[in-house]
Amino acid sequence: MKALIADDEPLLAIALKSALAEAWPELEIGAVVPNGLQAVEAAERLKPEVAFLDIQMPGMTGLEAAEEIVERMGDAQPAIVFVTAYDEHALKAFELAAADYVLKPVTVERLARTVERLKRRRSDPDIAAQLRQLLAVPRAAQPLTQIRAGTGNTVRMIPLEEVCYFQSSDKYTTVVTPDGEVLLRMPLKDLVGQLPGGRFQQIHRGTVVNLADIAAAVRDETGRVSLQLRRRKERLPVSRIYSDLFKAM
Amino acid sequence: MQGFPFALLAVAVFNTVIAVLLTVVGYGGSFGENLVFSQCIGFTMLLLIQGAWRTFWPTTKPPLLPFLGLIAAAVVAGWLGGSLLASFTLGIPWTAGRNAWAAFAVTVTAGAAGTWFFWNRHRAAEMERQRIEAQLKALQSQIEPHFLFNTLANLDALIQTDPGRARAMLGHLNDYLRATLAATRRESSTLADEFALLRGYLEVQRVRMGERLRFRLELPDALAQADLPPMLLQPLVENALKHGIEPKVEGGEVMVSAREDKGRLLLEVADTGRGGASDRSRGGETAGTGVGLANVRERLAVTFPGAQFEAGPNPAGGYTVRLSIPR
Numbered sequence: 001m002k003a004l005i006a007d008d009e010p011l012l013a014i015a016l017k018s019a020l021a022e023a024w025p026e027l028e029i030g031a032v033v034p035n036g037l038q039a040v041e042a043a044e045r046l047k048p049e050v051a052f053l054d055i056q057m058p059g060m061t062g063l064e065a066a067e068e069i070v071e072r073m074g075d076a077q078p079a080i081v082f083v084t085a086y087d088e089h090a091l092k093a094f095e096l097a098a099a100d101y102v103l104k105p106v107t108v109e110r111l112a113r114t115v116e117r118l119k120r121r122r123s124d125p126d127i128a129a130q131l132r133q134l135l136a137v138p139r140a141a142q143p144l145t146q147i148r149a150g151t152g153n154t155v156r157m158i159p160l161e162e163v164c165y166f167q168s169s170d171k172y173t174t175v176v177t178p179d180g181e182v183l184l185r186m187p188l189k190d191l192v193g194q195l196p197g198g199r200f201q202q203i204h205r206g207t208v209v210n211l212a213d214i215a216a217a218v219r220d221e222t223g224r225v226s227l228q229l230r231r232r233k234e235r236l237p238v239s240r241i242y243s244d245l246f247k248a249m
Numbered sequence: 250m251q252g253f254p255f256a257l258l259a260v261a262v263f264n265t266v267i268a269v270l271l272t273v274v275g276y277g278g279s280f281g282e283n284l285v286f287s288q289c290i291g292f293t294m295l296l297l298i299q300g301a302w303r304t305f306w307p308t309t310k311p312p313l314l315p316f317l318g319l320i321a322a323a324v325v326a327g328w329l330g331g332s333l334l335a336s337f338t339l340g341i342p343w344t345a346g347r348n349a350w351a352a353f354a355v356t357v358t359a360g361a362a363g364t365w366f367f368w369n370r371h372r373a374a375e376m377e378r379q380r381i382e383a384q385l386k387a388l389q390s391q392i393e394p395h396f397l398f399n400t401l402a403n404l405d406a407l408i409q410t411d412p413g414r415a416r417a418m419l420g421h422l423n424d425y426l427r428a429t430l431a432a433t434r435r436e437s438s439t440l441a442d443e444f445a446l447l448r449g450y451l452e453v454q455r456v457r458m459g460e461r462l463r464f465r466l467e468l469p470d471a472l473a474q475a476d477l478p479p480m481l482l483q484p485l486v487e488n489a490l491k492h493g494i495e496p497k498v499e500g501g502e503v504m505v506s507a508r509e510d511k512g513r514l515l516l517e518v519a520d521t522g523r524g525g526a527s528d529r530s531r532g533g534e535t536a537g538t539g540v541g542l543a544n545v546r547e548r549l550a551v552t553f554p555g556a557q558f559e560a561g562p563n564p565a566g567g568y569t570v571r572l573s574i575p576r
Contacts, residue, residue, distance in 0.1 A: 009399075010459040015406030034461075035498050058461075059498040086398040105402035 002030045002046060006039035006065065007054040007083065016052060016083065016106050023111040036060025040068045043078060050118060051078040052102075055090065063134055067205065070127060071240050074223065079118055080127060097133040098125065128241040135202075135241075137189060143196035147175055149182040156182060160199065164213045164232050166191060168206035178231035203227065204239045217246035256295060260363065264291035267359055276351065285338055290331030290356055294363070297323040310371060320364050328356040372551070379548045380436060383480055403457050418456045425449030432479030440507055441473040443482050447505055450483065454490060461500025462490070472507050475514055475576070478552050484541045485518040485570050493522025493568050501567065514576050519569040524562035542570070549574070 003020065007013040013032045020027055030046040033039050036057045043051055051069065053062035060068070066080050082101040084090050094101040102114055147158040158175060167174040168188035175182045184191065192200075192208055202208050209227060216228045217238070225238040225246055238246060268284040276283065301319050302311060311319070332352060336343040400422060407415035428446035432438055444466055451464045486503060494501045501521035508515050546558045549572060557573040 008461070009403065009457055011403045011406040011410070011456070014410055015402070018409060037498070058496050058500075085402070086394050104398070105405040 001027050001050065002048040003027050004030055004039065004042050004046060004048040004051040004078065005032045006034070006036065006042075006052065006057065006062065007032075008034050008057045009054075010034070012054070012083075012104060012106075016111075019106045019108050019111050020052075020115075022108045024115045027115075036062065036065035036068075039065045040072065043069045044072055047073075047076060048078045050081060052081050052083050055082055055084045063131065064205070066127070067131055067135065067239070067241055070131065074240060077127065079121070081114060081118070093134055097130040099130045099134060100125075128244055131241045132202075137193040139197055140194045142194075144194045145196075147182075147184065149175060149184055151182065158182065160196070161210070161212065163210050164229055165207060165209040165236060166200075176232065201242070201245065203242045203245075204237060207236055209236060219243075253299065256299065256367065259366075260291050260295045261288065263359070263363060263366075264288045267291070267355065271355070276355075277348070282339060286332060286335040286352070287359075289335040289338065290327045290352075291359065291363075293331040293334065294323045294327035294356075294360055297326055298364075310375065320360060324357050324360040327360065328353050331356075376551050379551050380478070383478070383544070383548055399457060400453055407456070414456070418453065421449050421452035421456070423449075425453055429480065429483075435479055437476050438479035439473065440468055440475045440477050443477050443479070444468045444505070444507075446480070446483060447486055450486065451503065458494070458500065461497075462494055463500075463502040465502065465504045465506075467504070467506040467508075469508065472509060472514065475507070477516075478548055481545060481548060481572075482516065482518060484545055488541050488570075489518055489520035489522065489568065493520035493524070495522075497523045509576070512576055514572075514574040516572040516574070517569060519563070519567060521563075521565075521567040524567045545570075545572075 001024075005013050005016055005020075007016065013034075017029055017032060020029065027050070030048050031042040033042050034057075036053075037060050039051065039053060039057075039062075040060070042048075051066075053065055055062040057065070062082055062084075066082075069080070070077050080100065082094065082099060083104060083106070084094070084101055085104050091101075091103075100114060100117065102111055144160070146160060147163065149156045149158060158177060162177050164176045164178060166188055167176060169183075171185075171187050173184040173186055173188045173191055175184055188206065188208065192202065195208070199211055200208050201211055209229075213229050213231060214227050215230045217225050218228060218235070219225050223243075224240075225243045226235040227238060227246070228235055264287040265284065268280060268287040271283045271287070272278075272280040278286075298319060301323075305311065305315075333343050400418075404415055404418055404422075407418060425446060426449075428442065428449055432442065432446060448466055451462070451466075455462045455464070482505065486505060489503045494503065504517070504519045506517050542560055549556045549558055553574045555575045558571075559573075560568070560570040562568050
């Protein structure tokens, strides 16, 4: 068995490594990396069976790294255990999503229980469903009814049903309608929480689609899913953690 | 303006003193007559000013110009209305006081003195509020679960791998906790104290973040004893770490410096981290930055009138906050 550890705090990474050596002596630590991006690279390179990912990391969080690992590795993905500092909300989220996690500072006893569970498990838990839940943005109490997009000195009002999909572009969001595109000065992450529930769906880290606009989901030979829209010609790729949402009944 | 009962009492005493003074200097009229006039005029003004203050600026201090206008209006209304009320009370024809212009002059002087008194009292109360708020913030950040648990987790790791460094980290944590505790119990502190506190904080964070955090503290000896409100710079350094260095993969450097230039004390907290102005001023996901900066700016303005506050991203990346305080 091979494992990967990702933590931006070097001492905590070492502590986890030594606790693992005690709780799971057969486990070989393939790599210890300091951020999410390197975690994704190391996972692809080493193909470990387990990855311990710290949540708070610069550049790419543990959750985002997990999403990317699932995306790139598909069925070869490792079992993922999140490592987190004490945070009431985060703990509640992990419990709700039934995700594996250990709390810092890591104790050998607590780690032993996680190891036990990892060894016992016959089939992999539904990591895609866990990640979808953990990455979901909390909804605002007052959802938007229309998009107000500023262009020059006019503000265009776009009813939500006009929107085919939203595409993230760094700090901005592109709003795609049947006849064009408008740029919003707002990150997609902030916008998603303000959309009314049930009408829009995240299908990729950078894409949120209007459910009413989806005509078909097409699966290619490698298992990747893309969406055909009713009012646009381009196809939208769906990342692996959201693919399950478009299975036949 | 807080403590309305106190204001009532203060104004009653103040009015009585004026009546005594007027009688003593031979302004004319009996003491009783002067007392009725001064109380009527004084209370009319108080009610007008308090009423307008509470109506138009229920939670804040009014801006200076409208406030001066309000005082001027209250003086005129107090002089006319108050003397009318007094004449009515005494059952004499309205005279606007025994000598109208002298009465007006007395009203203006008394109004100005009263305003000055209450304005200062309000300012003192405001300073006190901000001080207590800053203390609470400091205590909060000290026992902030993330900071504490993270530090303890690192200590736990060090105890096993490097007891010597563990002891050094405990020392830094001890320094920081002691310095913040001392700072929360004092009204004023010195640059030397503040820098000692920052050093403790940064040393602890450096053990945590490893090579990703570098820092420099520059305090010339000549400025070591300069006054500074306690914990004024700490939130700025905390911000630099949280929003500048921590989110940046390769980390960066925090520089805190003090120098003197043309009779002003210049304090600077700069970092080479992620500079995104939008992330900080808006508060972003990790909310609180905007609040942190606003809080420091407010405290600075209350403690040092004439101080300047400047914050923004550096052209070469990173973020800088500059404070300039007249000495």
